[in-house]
Amino acid sequence: MKLAVVGGGSTYTPELIDGFARLRDTLPITELVLVDPAADRLDLVGGLARRIFAKQEHDGAITTTTDLDAAVEGADAVLLQLRVGGQAARNQDETWPLECGCVGQETTGAGGLAKALRTVPVVLDIAERVRRANPDAWIIDFTNPVGIVTRALLNAGHKAVGLCNVAIGFQRKFAKLLGVAPSEVHLDHVGLNHLTWETGVRLGGPAGEDVLPRLLAEHGDALAGDLHLPRLVMDRFGVVPSYYLRYYYAHDEVVAELRTKPSRAAEVAAMEKELLEMYGDPALDEKPELLARRGGAFYSEAAVDLAASLLGGGGSPYQVVNTYNNGTLPFLPDDAVIETQAAVGPGGAVPLPVAPVDPLYAGLIANVTAYEDLALDAALRGGRERVFKALLAHPLVGQYAYAEQLTDRLIAHNREHLAWA
Incomplete structure (x- = not known):
């Protein structure tokens, strides 16, 4: 079995390698290719990967x-974890929206749109080259914004599934609180990538006992603290929102916080410098503790599970993935990409039935789906007017004057990555 990792020079990669090594019975890889245009980083990461x-x-x-073409030749699956423009572009995504009083974040709002515009054309080019090399290869997209990127891949006819580590993080957290194995925890996970709610936590499978009320009663304070949201938010509605919902539920508070501290990109850039120095140590043969602060917890376990199921191995029968809606949420188009529990196998991912979604969440899901429609159109066809419309449609922007200012800033900061600008 051959796997290729596009963006293999990422400091995330040793986390992935550690999972491949530990879970080799689930995913028996014989050949792993790390591909990246940054040869210097690739050498450091590749050396550590071999030692692990x-x-x-x-x-x-x-x-x-x-x-790239050599890397994907004959690959059974290709995992995408690239960042067009690197941490420098991310730093811009997290700063210039704040100038207009809007959240600066790399996957949602104006910054998330900038990332989508930079990323979608690059990913589609990679996917075409994968298809030429092996039309049966699966593409696993971990590249943000996962929902928009996955939709671009699926609309272009690629065998693709999107993956995020938010759900597996909740699964592991809930399992620890409940004192059970993670495999016993099944999430009623509904929404879009980085816009999700846990509406149920079931033991044993999709039809198991819902223990979410017990989790909220016994561990509500701890869960709220992790999410940086008032416990009242969870108690009033009986759900656990993704921490990305804080950008919506506490927008002005978050903007005020972000204006008083360095960007997350600046923090990560400093961490990456230290990590790469560590990776260059020939005595290091395991992922360092510092990597846990870099983000991506349980990323490797989720990636192994998904790849194993898609390639016919021993992955879990149900996994939270990003795939076509296909009627799962009746208030969305079939070709919207949702993040939900799905039955996963060699034929792909088929969403499980979802209980009717409360209008409180359905309205926001529909709104952001409309934004994603416009964002993908802007990424594929370009043009200032399309960028403006996408920004105006986003609930974290939503005002004409803000959208005008943000459009100008987005284009100015990303001109080198936009073929049409």
């Missing part, structure tokens, strides 16, 4: 290359 495999006695071969 060696320490854990994994006999799979790890190679590195800057040649």
Whole structure:
């Protein structure tokens, strides 16, 4: 089994490698190719990756290359974890929206749109090259904004599934609080990527006992603290929102906070410098503790589980993924990409039935889906007017004057990545 990781020079990659090594019985990789245009980073990450495999006695071969076509040739699955423009572009996404009084974040709002515009054309080019190399290969997209990128891939006819670590993070957290194995926890997870709610937590499977009321009663304070939201939000509605909902539910508070501290991109850039120095140490043969602060908790477990199921191995029968709606949420078009529990196998991901969604959440889901329609159109066809319409449609912008200012700033900061600008 051959896997290729596009963006293999990422400091995230040792987390992925550790999962591949530990879970080799679930996903028996024989060849792993890390591909990245940054040869210097790739050498450091690749060296550590080989040492991790060696320490854990994994006999799979790890190679590195800057040649995408060579990397994906014959690959059974290709995992995308790229960041067009690097941390420098991310830093811009997190700062210039604040100048207009809007949230500065790399996956949602104006910053998220900028990332989508930079990313979608690059990902589609990669996907076409994967299809030429092996039309049966699965593409697993971990690249943000996952919902928009996955929709672009699916609309272009690619065998693709989107993946995010938010759901598996909740699953692991709930399992620990309940004192059960993670495999016993099934989430009623509904929404869009980075716009989701846990409306049920079931033991044993989709039809199991819902223990979410008990979790909220016994651990509500801890859960609220992790989400940086008042416990009242969860208690009033009986759900656990993704921490990304804080950008919507406490917008002005978040903007005020972000204006008083360095951007997350600046923090990550400093962390990455330190991590890469560590990766260059020939004595290091495991992922360092610092990597946990970089983000992406349980990313490797989710990726292994999904790849194993898609390739016919021993992955979990139900997983939270990003895929076509196909009637699951009746208030959305069939070709909207939702994030939900799905039955996953070699034929792809089929969403499980979802209980009627409270209008409080359905309205926001529909609104953001409309934004994603416009965002994808802007990413594919370009043009200032399309960018403006997408920004105006986003509930974190939503005002004509803000959308005008943000459009000008977005284009100015991203001109080198926009072929039409």
